[in-house]
Amino acid sequence: MTESVTAGQTSAGPTEWANLPDIAEQLGVSISKVHQMIRDGQLLAVRRDGVRLVPAELVANDIALKHLPGILTLLRDAGYNDEEAIKWLYEPDESLGGNAAKALGGDWAREVKRRAQALGF
Structure with a gap:
């Protein structure tokens, strides 16, 4: 970049x-x-x-870019606007190695998806 x-x-x-x-x-x-x-x-x-x-x-990471559309769909389905989605993705969470955005680029991407799905309930 x-x-x-x-x-x-x-x-x-x-x-x-x-x-x-x-x-x-x-x-x-x-x-x-x-x-x-x-x-x-x-x-x-x-x-x-x-x-x-x-x-x-x-x-910056092809893995994060691969999972991002699904996460954004889940967040929007849960009623999040773009600003709220950014806040959720960057909320500090040590269980994900820092935050959900960082986790999307690694082995925790499925866990991030699971957590985003749970927001809709």
Whole structure:
């Protein structure tokens, strides 16, 4: 990624953000494809200072990117908006090795999915 943006966050949140052109370059797709991925729920983007940004950690790892659409669907089905989904993904949880976003990129991805499913009940 050529550039990431650091935004001030509370304790539960990404430490690095990437803008959409950087995401397109990293994934090797057009910017319109990135917009489509956001609309289709494959990526999560929020506005910070008027710019749409994606948590950099969610696209830095192919495993996390693979599991992200399913997690986002589960969170949206449980009534979470994008800001709430980010808060949930980055809520400190030592049982997952730090937080759910970090766990998505490793062996704990299924546990993250299980926990997201439980939110709907």
